[in-house]
Amino acid sequence: MALTLLAAVILIGTVGYVEIEHWPWFDAFYVTITTITTIGGGEPTPMSTGGKMWTVAVVAVGFGVFTYTLLRLFTYALEGRLGNVVLERRTRRRVGKMIEHFILCGFGRVGSEIAHLFTKEGVPFVIVDINADSLRRAAAAGFTTVNGDAAEAETLRAAGVERARGLLAAMDGDEANIYVTLSARVLNPNLFIIARANRRDAEAKLRLAGASRIISPYQIGGRRMASLATRPTAVEFVDTVLLANNSELILEDFVIASGSPWIGRPLSALAPDSGGVIVLAIKRSGEMHFRPSLATQFAERDEIVAAGAPEGIRTLDQRLRSGE
Known part of the structure; x- marks a missing residue:
């Protein structure tokens, strides 16, 4: 915003000098820059009264905008936001090249396990989360991330939902997974959506929202423990085939x-x-x-x-x- 405002002031100041003093564009631009920065570099030709009045206006407005812009840039750099902006742009370019990838919404305990398994199998994916700690952990592990609310259409578009192969709603709350599923289904009717359900009553709502498959970690965990107790070798065989390299x-x-x-x-x-x-x-x-x-x-x-x-x-x- 600050840079846009500064650019507008420079443009208006330059146009003003061209119209009033009839200077070439570069000379007008040069005088505008030296005026708003208070450096002062002289004029190509002596100014008319109108030109001097225009200079007063440029100084009054331009110096304030220039100072405000410097303060904003300093604040961004001080808080690390400048680095975040650069990182977000790189991420946007990286995600923009993804096709047939998966969108993993939520980088908690379940999401973290999914991400590591995807990496092990060479499956392309992007993580969407709004929690700063989760995003830091994901970035530290080398995963591609998108910062934002996964239920928002803008965030899902930033993750490439229109080009994605599938989406995994793996957040802790059932309500959040329902909203994410609904938003993703509206944006991509053909998307394969796997949603996490913590409560049984959430399963019906997730189906109505458009989930292709519904997973209950607690139910699956219980079944797995029972299977391991009764037929451990068979379970080990299935794990070897499905999960091991x-x-x-x-x-x-x-x-x-x-x-x-x-x-x-x-x-x-x-x-x-x-x-x-x-x-x-x-x-x-x-x-x-x-x-x-x-x-x-x-x-x-x-x-x-x-x-x-x-x-x-x-x-x-x-x-x-x-x-x-």
Whole structure:
């Protein structure tokens, strides 16, 4: 604001000298600068009475604006705001280049765990939070952050919600997650939204707000503890496949996109050169079909769950994308 005001004063002062004294633009600009800074550098030609009156006005207004601008810049530098502005601009440029990324709203205990797992798997994401301590911790860990209320449309746009692959509402309060989900759904109707619910009654509200999936950390934690108590080896196996960087077996899912050449083709067409990948299930219209037969024909928006070696999974991904 201060810099804009100073620029306006310089522009008006320059135009005034050009009109009154008929000086060249650069000379008029030079005299304006030396006048408002009280340096004084002489005039190209002797001033008329009108020019002298204009100089009085420029000094009266310009010196005050110039002093105010210097004080504002000093304050910004003193409080570290200048560095924050530069950082925000860099972040804005970095986020502006992101496509098919995830927006992580909330960098608490849950959000922090998500961020580290995303980093481990090489998933692009940006963190949105309004808490200064959370933002400092995220920045210290090297994560890209956006400072603001995640429920505000302006903040979500700054995080690239229109280009994002998905959004995770992982804040501590259910109300906050509901508002974030609603705002994100309005801005991007096709966005995949995963929302955290702490209370059971919040789940219905999150569905109405537009959440694609709803996660209850306490419910999942309870189920996991029970599963570990009754079948620890099976749980360890699933963790190894899903969370560990293991080079032997990974689990991945794929979507048959609209217009894909695979629509109408049978599962058996994937068998040649599959690289040992096994199709475990196909999710269609919200229903999971386990151990699909080779005669099963793919349909639009089918979600395929497959397991295999990393190289085989990459080959399957390329084949599904290319239609070969």
